[in-house]
Amino acid sequence: MKIVITGGKGGVGKSIIATSLAIEFAKRKKTMLVDADAECPNDHLLLSIKRKAEKTIYQTIPKWDFSKCNKCGKCSFVCRQNAIVFVKGKYPAFVKDICIGCKACIVACPFNAIAEDKKEIGRIYRGEKYNVNLVSGELKLGQLASGEVVSNLRIYSEEIANKINAEIILIDSAAGIGCPVIASLVNTDYILAVTEATPPALNDLKRVLYLANHFGIPHSIVINKYDLETSFAKKIELFAKKNKIPIIGKIPYRKDFVDATIKMIPVEKINPDYKKILEEISENILSFI
Numbered sequence: 001m002k003i004v005i006t007g008g009k010g011g012v013g014k015s016i017i018a019t020s021l022a023i024e025f026a027k028r029k030k031t032m033l034v035d036a037d038a039e040c041p042n043d044h045l046l047l048s049i050k051r052k053a054e055k056t057i058y059q060t061i062p063k064w065d066f067s068k069c070n071k072c073g074k075c076s077f078v079c080r081q082n083a084i085v086f087v088k089g090k091y092p093a094f095v096k097d098i099c100i101g102c103k104a105c106i107v108a109c110p111f112n113a114i115a116e117d118k119k120e121i122g123r124i125y126r127g128e129k130y131n132v133n134l135v136s137g138e139l140k141l142g143q144l145a146s147g148e149v150v151s152n153l154r155i156y157s158e159e160i161a162n163k164i165n166a167e168i169i170l171i172d173s174a175a176g177i178g179c180p181v182i183a184s185l186v187n188t189d190y191i192l193a194v195t196e197a198t199p200p201a202l203n204d205l206k207r208v209l210y211l212a213n214h215f216g217i218p219h220s221i222v223i224n225k226y227d228l229e230t231s232f233a234k235k236i237e238l239f240a241k242k243n244k245i246p247i248i249g250k251i252p253y254r255k256d257f258v259d260a261t262i263k264m265i266p267v268e269k270i271n272p273d274y275k276k277i278l279e280e281i282s283e284n285i286l287s288f289i
Helices: 014-026 104-108 146-164 179-185 199-215 230-242 256-263 273-288
Strands: 002-006 031-035 052-064 114-129 132-139 168-172 190-196 219-224 247-251
Touching: 002 014, 002 179, 014 031, 014 132, 014 168, 014 190, 014 256, 014 273, 031 146, 052 146, 104 114, 114 146, 132 146, 146 168, 146 179, 179 199, 190 199, 190 273, 199 219, 199 230, 219 230, 219 273, 230 247, 247 273
Parallel strands: 002 168, 002 190, 031 132, 031 168, 190 219, 219 247
Antiparallel strands: 052 114, 114 132
C-alpha cells in the first residue's frame, strides 16, 4: 500500500506529518518511509536517524570522439539545455553540470562521434528508527535532475519494500507539482494532501489535486495550522465540500511542532494530545483504501 504525502506549497508541514504518520503506522504494520524531496530531504533529521549511503545514482551524458567529429554543430542545435557550446570551425564544448541526459545530441550526430558516458547526480540513503524503515534520495549539489533521482529512488525503495515485506509505504514528496512530485505520485494507491489556512496553500492544493484527478488516485485533505486563520480554513472546507474531497484531519497551530523539529523527536513525545489526532488520520486513510 503506497501513500503519498504531498500538498503543493512548501512549509505546510508535509514532512512533520509524514514522519508522524510513519511512526503511527509502524505501531501496527511493517512501515517504510520514502523521503522523495531529493533537493531538501529532512525526514532523517526529524526522526534523528543516522543514514548510510547505499547507492549512487548516475545520469547519462555525452562523450565525444573528436577523431570522428566533423565540427558540424548539430549536437549543439538540438541541446535545449544549452549544455553544448558550438563555435563554427571548432569542436563543441560541453558543460556537463547543466546536461539533463536527454541523449538528443547522441541521436542527432550524423557521424556517430558521440557515445554515452555518465555522471553522478545523487545518492540513496537508508536508516531505521521507531520501527520505521527510511529510504531517502538526495540530489548532488549543483545538479538539476531531481526528478530522475526520485524515479530511481522509487524503483530502489520498491526493491527494499519487497525484501522487508513492507505493508505500508509512505512517500513524502517535494513541494510544487513538477517532475519530482509527479515521480512521487505515479503508481501509488492514495494521496494525502496537506495544506494550511493561507491563500497560497489553497492555490497550490488545487494544483496538486488536479494531478491526483489526472492520475485517478483517491485522495483526501489534512488542514495543518487550521486555526492560523479560521475564516480561510472555512474556504478550504467549502472547496473540499464542493469537490467532494474528504477532510480527514485538522491539526492546530502550536509551538509543539517547532519544539519537536528542534529536538528531532516525534511530536507526540512533546505533547501526547497529538497521538489521538494522528491515530484518527491513519485510521481514516486505511478506511478509504
